[in-house]
Amino acid sequence: MLKQQLQFKLSQKLSPQQIQLMKLIQLPTQAFEQRLKQELEENPALESGKESIDEYDNDIDGDDHYDDFGTETIDAQDINVDDYLSDDDIPNYRLQSNNYSGDDEDKQVPYASGTSFTQHLATQLNTFRLNENQRDIAEFLVGSIDESGYIRRQILDLMDDLAFTQNIYTTEEEIEEVLKVIHQLDPAGVGARDLRECLLIQLRRKELTFPIKLAIEILEKSFEQFTKKHYKKLLQRFDIDEEALRDAIMEIEKLNPKPGGSYAGNTKIVEHVVPDFTIRIVDGKLELTLNGRNAPELHISGEYNNMLKGYKESKDKSKSQKEAVLFIKQKLDAAKWFIDAIKQRQQTLFVTMNAIMHYQEAYFLSGDERKLRPMILKDIADTIGMDVSTVSRVANSKYVDTPYGTKLIKDFFSEAMKNEQGEDVSTREIKKILETVIQEEDKKKPLTDDKLAKILKEKGYPIARRTVAKYREQLDLPVARLRKQI
Numbered sequence: 001m002l003k004q005q006l007q008f009k010l011s012q013k014l015s016p017q018q019i020q021l022m023k024l025i026q027l028p029t030q031a032f033e034q035r036l037k038q039e040l041e042e043n044p045a046l047e048s049g050k051e052s053i054d055e056y057d058n059d060i061d062g063d064d065h066y067d068d069f070g071t072e073t074i075d076a077q078d079i080n081v082d083d084y085l086s087d088d089d090i091p092n093y094r095l096q097s098n099n100y101s102g103d104d105e106d107k108q109v110p111y112a113s114g115t116s117f118t119q120h121l122a123t124q125l126n127t128f129r130l131n132e133n134q135r136d137i138a139e140f141l142v143g144s145i146d147e148s149g150y151i152r153r154q155i156l157d158l159m160d161d162l163a164f165t166q167n168i169y170t171t172e173e174e175i176e177e178v179l180k181v182i183h184q185l186d187p188a189g190v191g192a193r194d195l196r197e198c199l200l201i202q203l204r205r206k207e208l209t210f211p212i213k214l215a216i217e218i219l220e221k222s223f224e225q226f227t228k229k230h231y232k233k234l235l236q237r238f239d240i241d242e243e244a245l246r247d248a249i250m251e252i253e254k255l256n257p258k259p260g261g262s263y264a265g266n267t268k269i270v271e272h273v274v275p276d277f278t279i280r281i282v283d284g285k286l287e288l289t290l291n292g293r294n295a296p297e298l299h300i301s302g303e304y305n306n307m308l309k310g311y312k313e314s315k316d317k318s319k320s321q322k323e324a325v326l327f328i329k330q331k332l333d334a335a336k337w338f339i340d341a342i343k344q345r346q347q348t349l350f351v352t353m354n355a356i357m358h359y360q361e362a363y364f365l366s367g368d369e370r371k372l373r374p375m376i377l378k379d380i381a382d383t384i385g386m387d388v389s390t391v392s393r394v395a396n397s398k399y400v401d402t403p404y405g406t407k408l409i410k411d412f413f414s415e416a417m418k419n420e421q422g423e424d425v426s427t428r429e430i431k432k433i434l435e436t437v438i439q440e441e442d443k444k445k446p447l448t449d450d451k452l453a454k455i456l457k458e459k460g461y462p463i464a465r466r467t468v469a470k471y472r473e474q475l476d477l478p479v480a481r482l483r484k485q486i
Contacts, residue, residue: 149260
């Protein structure tokens with residue numbers, strides 16, 4: 001049985017313009033430039049740079065209709081041409097200079113093609129006398145070396161792959177013999193199967209002085225005790241004094257644990273950080289500026305004004321003209337929305353960073369991380385009257401250039417803890433103090449987490465041992481045993 005009923009439903013939806021703004025806000029500078037370039041390519045009604053005409057013609061009224069085609073009526077007044085093309089005053093979406101001139105040449109930077117790490121190793125094989133089977137195995141092993149310079153696979157696995165993929169049937173002994181050839185390639189240590197073998201290959205190429213011989217012996221016979229820094233056991237086992245052990249350890253520390261990374265032609269993608277903001281200290285006060293690359297000059301194309309004027313004056317209102325007006329209205333709407341979104345993006349970025357700067361004024365004036373105040377997203381959101389998600393989008397992927405280096409904005413946010421005086425202190429402040437204590441400790445007798453917790457408590461920061469361990473790990477500092485030095 002069919003029924004009719006009336007239902008009220010309250011829902012909240014984001015408009016396309018709001019979605020576009022949110023997406024633009026979360027983009028860092030370089031990604032924003034790519035998005036801007038894409039929009040300029042897709043929308044002919046949007047142009048960059050200074051405007052080519054002084055004043056657009058606004059003599060367009062709303063008396064013309066296209067009623068003869070289909071069911072849709074197009075009114076020129078719906079297009080709101082004046083909103084888009086008025087140039088009575090300087091548009092407020094014009095921002096600051098982006099330091100680019102229209103006279104600048106568009107120079108193409110050539111890319112240099114280099115030799116890859118694998119090609120570099122394969123070329124060296126030509127200096128060795130190998131039969132056909134050995135050369136095929138050697139080339140396969142070179143292709144199995146990762147970017148760090150290691151062969152991370154077992155001999156049996158390599159033997160199976162040679163049989164199934166290369167139709168080469170060999171033995172473990174023959175692969176081992178070819179590996180010895182690989183170990184003679186440069187850089188030293190390449191082709192090793194683990195760290196111990198990598199270090200031994202490098203040591204055996206050096207002049208065999210007493211510290212080198214001792215270092216080789218330690219790695220061959222007591223590698224586990226060496227990695228765990230059980231120095232007393234090493235002194236007893238090899239019957240040496242502390243000075244001899246120190247010299248041997250120094251020789252090992254000079255070695256490269258990742259020989260593949262030392263290859264000069266090893267091409268890697270390097271991500272360049274472009275700061276979105278700059279903070280400078282001028283006459284004892286903080287000054288915030290937004291990167292000019294976030295403030296492009298955009299305007300509506302003047303040609304579209306002439307096109308609309310031509311359609312208005314045309315006496316023959318054809319279907320193609322109706323479609324042209326629809327197309328122009330769509331592009332004008334999109335261009336205006338995009339310009340408005342960029343303006344709002346710039347304003348949101350500046351207001352948010354300005355609030356962060358003043359909230360952490362003590363840090364930005366001194367550079368001392370111990371002066372960072374506890375700060376969460378809600379603190380800034382309440383200050384500027386925006387949503388927490390908006391602040392998160394600004395902070396998550398933006399950088400600021402400060403007198404103390406380029407910093408990720410989200411690093412200024414931290415939780416709060418109570419000190420002995422009941423004051424809120426930043427966890428960043430506690431981590432900085434912990435790092436300082438560890439740096440100043442006696443490396444012959446490094447402080448355990450329990451002792452570190454006691455020292456922090458004496459300084460007025462009562463935190464548990466497990467919290468000290470968590471902060472130490474976040475600072476990428478090893479346990480006391482691994483910080484010990486001879």
